[in-house]
Amino acid sequence: MTSYLVNILLVDDHLNSLQVLSLLLARQGYRVRKATSGQIALHTIQAELPDLILLDIQMPQMDGYEVCTALKADPATRPIPIIFLTASDDVADKVAAFNAGGVDYITKPFQASEVLARVQNQLTIQHQQRQLVEQNLYLQAEIQERQRLEFALRQANLDLQRLASVDSLTQVANRRCFDEHLAQEWQRLAREQLPLSLILCDVDYFKHFNDHYGHLAGDACLHRIAQTIGQVIKRPADLVARYGGEEFVVILPNTHAAGAVFVAEQVQTAIAQLKLPHSKSAVNSCVTLSLGITSLIPTADRSPHALIAAADAALYTAKSQGRNRWRMHLCEQTAVKKLPSRSQADFSLELWINNSPDNFLSKR
Numbered sequence: 001m002t003s004y005l006v007n008i009l010l011v012d013d014h015l016n017s018l019q020v021l022s023l024l025l026a027r028q029g030y031r032v033r034k035a036t037s038g039q040i041a042l043h044t045i046q047a048e049l050p051d052l053i054l055l056d057i058q059m060p061q062m063d064g065y066e067v068c069t070a071l072k073a074d075p076a077t078r079p080i081p082i083i084f085l086t087a088s089d090d091v092a093d094k095v096a097a098f099n100a101g102g103v104d105y106i107t108k109p110f111q112a113s114e115v116l117a118r119v120q121n122q123l124t125i126q127h128q129q130r131q132l133v134e135q136n137l138y139l140q141a142e143i144q145e146r147q148r149l150e151f152a153l154r155q156a157n158l159d160l161q162r163l164a165s166v167d168s169l170t171q172v173a174n175r176r177c178f179d180e181h182l183a184q185e186w187q188r189l190a191r192e193q194l195p196l197s198l199i200l201c202d203v204d205y206f207k208h209f210n211d212h213y214g215h216l217a218g219d220a221c222l223h224r225i226a227q228t229i230g231q232v233i234k235r236p237a238d239l240v241a242r243y244g245g246e247e248f249v250v251i252l253p254n255t256h257a258a259g260a261v262f263v264a265e266q267v268q269t270a271i272a273q274l275k276l277p278h279s280k281s282a283v284n285s286c287v288t289l290s291l292g293i294t295s296l297i298p299t300a301d302r303s304p305h306a307l308i309a310a311a312d313a314a315l316y317t318a319k320s321q322g323r324n325r326w327r328m329h330l331c332e333q334t335a336v337k338k339l340p341s342r343s344q345a346d347f348s349l350e351l352w353i354n355n356s357p358d359n360f361l362s363k364r
Helices: 015-027 038-047 064-073 091-100 112-165 175-192 206-213 215-232 257-274 304-320 344-353
Strands: 007-011 031-035 052-056 082-086 104-107 196-203 239-244 247-253 289-296 326-328
Touching: 007 015, 007 038, 015 031, 015 112, 031 038, 038 052, 038 064, 052 064, 052 112, 064 082, 064 091, 082 091, 082 112, 091 104, 104 112, 112 175, 175 196, 175 239, 175 247, 175 304, 196 206, 196 215, 196 257, 196 304, 206 215, 215 239, 215 247, 215 257, 247 257, 257 289, 257 326, 289 304, 304 326
Parallel strands: 007 031, 007 052, 052 082, 082 104, 289 326
Antiparallel strands: 196 247, 196 289, 239 247
């Protein structure tokens, strides 16, 4: 610690002691201020905080204990180290000095070397404490900065994950996310032997829509359709994704064939309620969808591609038979719920022929 920067306050009503101490400390390069009473000392301290106080105990009107107590009661002056000066060598006086908040005790008549050693010792301790406080503040700031950077990194990673799994145009899952989710659900439902359904959706005559209304309108149309399908799909495990171009796909885990048909019709109804104009459509004055549906119970020896191929075949049939409708392709091990007095083949035939087999629709 650089001595000439140190500000020491001497408080003593004995002028001789005050003069001797002042001269001794000034010769060491310390900046020394003096007060001859407790009241003067408190005013002096308020004007400029000292680094160290040498305080006489026995003073008229306000003794050193009272001065020390007042200083320790004030948060601004509490940290200032106080060395008591007294002619008493009584243990009780020393204990009282420490109880009042003093850090050291010098008995009069004092030795110059002892005074300098005790002063330097307290200044060193004070300097080390300040360094520790500064270091703690620096570490706290560094920790906060690291926490901020870690939070920003986590957010960036989340954003990257979202960007990697979300289609930028429609803001639903992209093809990569679809592939991962389908593979995951296929394995899970194969273990549990529960049904998995898929709906493949295609916007009817979308090329004509783009050619007539423009690509910006086409992009807005795809976004509206994707978000509308997403509003129909309510369960956490269900997923709507952009499959490519104007095609969307819906994964329905633990859903039987009739449940998938129910969802498909909800999607068609929701899209119809949008009333998006499509003057170039050959089937309707508004935007419509063709849908291919399939359902099966996954097995370990089969691939999810079988489900996609079946839904694609059903979609092809729906489009070839006039569009704006759904068709189902039933695979082996198709999950059909409650088919009273009818075989799976009968149900399959009816689904292919009748666009809305109400006798077999039920909520999932």
